[in-house]
């Protein structure tokens with residue numbers, strides 16, 4: 001499902017952080033079982049291969065929606081504060097309307113000590129909260145895929161379904 005979404009995006013000429021989207025991300029950890037069942041409302045956690053991702057916030061139409069992905073170890077509940085940069089971002093989010101007609105790509109908000117937005121650089125760590133600002137143009141169902149890199153280098157892709165109102 002995620003691979004399909006990224007392939008669709010690639011076909012439309014979308015680019016991922018200045019690079020063409022490549023669905024064959026190295027060492028992907030997205031478990032097919034979790035990806036196939038995309039039915040979590042905004043408040044429901046996504047679980048991908050031992051990682052739990054809670055999506056917090058409200059999906060509002062006509063305003064910027066401030067969402068937060070909260071990443072924990074599903075078995076122990078340990079907040080993961082050692083996420084690594086992946087393609088110069090702390091996290092990547094693909095947002096697609098349910099009918100597939102709109103597509104957006106956002107990044108987790110990373111700021112320096114003065115509050116200015118900056119790239120996620122090697123050696124930095126992030127989490128457990130990854131803030132993302134999303135714009136929903138019309139009310140309805142959207143699919144979101146959040147992608148980030150664990151301390152061991154594995155890339156996790158967590159799917160969500162949200163209702164924007």
Ligand SMILES: [Cu+2]
Pocket residue numbers: 016017087089091092093105106107
């Ligand atoms: Cu990106």
